[in-house]
Amino acid sequence: MKVSVQTEDFDLDVECAALTHGRKDIGALASFVGLVRDANDGAGIARMTLEHYPGMTEKSLAEIVEQARGRWDVLDATVIHRVGELKPGDNIVLVVVASAHRGDAFAACEFIMDFLKTRAPFWKKEETPEGGRWVDARESDDVAAEKWKGR
Amino acid sequence: MKVSVQTEDFDLDVECAALTHGRKDIGALASFVGLVRDANDGAGIARMTLEHYPGMTEKSLAEIVEQARGRWDVLDATVIHRVGELKPGDNIVLVVVASAHRGDAFAACEFIMDFLKTRAPFWKKEETPEGGRWVDARESDDVAAEKWKGR
């Protein structure tokens, strides 16, 4: 398991290769990459800054991955979240889950993203033509995290 | 949209970059890579051969992607399936879906895989210590495809 909070960009292929290297029991790699869009809530985004809570962030991500491992057959997983200044088109977050079967890989990957969105201490500040604004939490993200309770 | 049936390997990063190149409206890239495992149904797998129905395969994959586009907000998608002889650890299939939001990207990506598994005319023949055997279709794959009817 790898969890990293970093300013540098990541490489999806490199992270997938690190998970699969030297093993032949992985049948499914589900991955997610979140990117900065140039528009959000009707405003143009010139750039954004990602703030986090050093120490708690890493613990929180590791706990979320552990929860996923407890629920599904996860062989290995990687979570990388960038912080600092980003611009539209930049990568923000990467989640890769390796499993024997695709159902587990998909579920664990989406679960990790849904909980990262609502539990991990990151905050986005967007620069728009009207100035900087802290992004509001979305109710839809809470709904997405809640849906796993019933599964 | 890109659909390819090919003997050559694919590169996840290259395919993701092709989808995101020059656009800044993509917030989510969900991807799936299926790999050959060295064991299946209790037998060791030395290698496998993937046969397909040229012509129908490509049409079938394109139709599945179109169905996904009709159900979710999909900005672009790529499906690549390898055929011919493969060995454990080799890539078999790639699905990448680009969307503004992660919920759409995850759902469309998993939908495409579930329907590919049950609708696209590919057949696997595994070489085991006991000789070659055609892989049996799994009931769990039918169940996975059926679950989308209720959503």
Added chain:
Amino acid sequence: MLKILYFAGLREALGQSSEQLALPGGMGTVGQLHAHLAARGGAWEALAKTKNLRIAVNQQMAAMDAPLNDGDEVAFFPPVTGG
């Protein structure tokens, strides 16, 4: 004429991957063609024995009651196992 294709385990059981067949009179559906081929006996009984046999007409999945027309491409194969 019909173009008939066989894939995977069925192709191996029949020892051939395709054939051309003049559409005989009274063979208006996929089911009738299927019965005609299976009636050849020997290896051809595999057509009747294959569990959950799938059929495509002109590269679209089809049911046994699907109509056949001259020039159609008909494929018989076992359930798919890709991905």
Added chain:
Amino acid sequence: MLKILYFAGLREALGQSSEQLALPGGMGTVGQLHAHLAARGGAWEALAKTKNLRIAVNQQMAAMDAPLNDGDEVAFFPPVTGG
């Protein structure tokens, strides 16, 4: 002593990211600390006004009734928006 941290919009509203505070007597819970800080008035009212304010004690999410101990790290922040 408590180590108190503020993040994101709350950090900006308060004009500071952290402080050290001796744990005064009678301040046994997160809720009591929260009320104590908000009572400073002015910018500090942001602590009471922040919608769905989140609190972590020693880097674990905590509720208003969570107990405080000397040496704890307490963080106040708005709902998270990463990913």
